[in-house]
Amino acid sequence: MATIPTDFVNYKSTAIFTPENIPKMFLHLHNTRVGVYGEICVSQGQLKFYGFSDRRGDIEQEIIINAGDTAISPPQYWHKVEFLTADTQFQVCFYAQKNSQIVRDNLNERSPE
Numbered sequence: 001m002a003t004i005p006t007d008f009v010n011y012k013s014t015a016i017f018t019p020e021n022i023p024k025m026f027l028h029l030h031n032t033r034v035g036v037y038g039e040i041c042v043s044q045g046q047l048k049f050y051g052f053s054d055r056r057g058d059i060e061q062e063i064i065i066n067a068g069d070t071a072i073s074p075p076q077y078w079h080k081v082e083f084l085t086a087d088t089q090f091q092v093c094f095y096a097q098k099n100s101q102i103v104r105d106n107l108n109e110r111s112p113e
Contacts, residue, residue: 002037002072002073002074002077003072004037004039004072004095005037005097007097007098008037008095008096008097008098009095009096009097009098009103010039010093010094010095011094011095011096011102011103011106011107012093012094012106013091013092013093013094014091014092014093015091016043016089016090016091017089017090017091017092018088018089019083019086019088022083026080026081027080027081027082028080029052029055029078029079029080030078030079030080031055031076031077031078031079032073032074032075032076032077032079032094033075033076033102034075034076035075035096035097035100035102036075036094036095036096036102037072037073037074037075037094037095037096038072038073038092038093038094038095039070039071039072039073039092039093039094039095040065040070040071040072040073040081040090040091040092041070041090041091041092041093042065042066042067042068042069042070042088042089042090043067043068043089043090043091044067044087044088044089045067045083045084045085045086045087045088045089046064046065046066046067046083046084046085046088047064047065047081047082047083047084047088047090048062048063048064048065048081048082048083048084049061049062049063049064049065049071049073049079049080049081050062050079050080050081050082051063051073051077051078051079052077052078052079053078054078055078057078064084065090
């Protein structure tokens with residue numbers, strides 16, 4: 001499983017997803033952006049992460065993520081998730097290099113505190 005480089009920062013996080021509010025794209029093959037790592041954080045239940053060798057490739061890995069655990073999807077990695085329990089809740093935190101344009105753009109979009 002990939003690790004997030006130490007010079008990367010969390011620039012954005014999703015809402016907490018459940019079977020009722022999950023955007024359908026997460027349940028189907030998709031990938032992370034160039035230069036972006038996604039950290040899947042399961043807070044309740046169980047989620048299965050499928051990683052693929054490429055867009056039309058075979059399943060390369062299957063990881064069960066339990067409550068309190070995380071999994072990392074590296075940049076441009078094709079993957080999807082599957083709920084394993086009806087009570088599953090998870091969030092995705094996105095990381096990019098500290099001084100990258102994507103971090104600067106997202107920090108500028110945040111409202112001042």
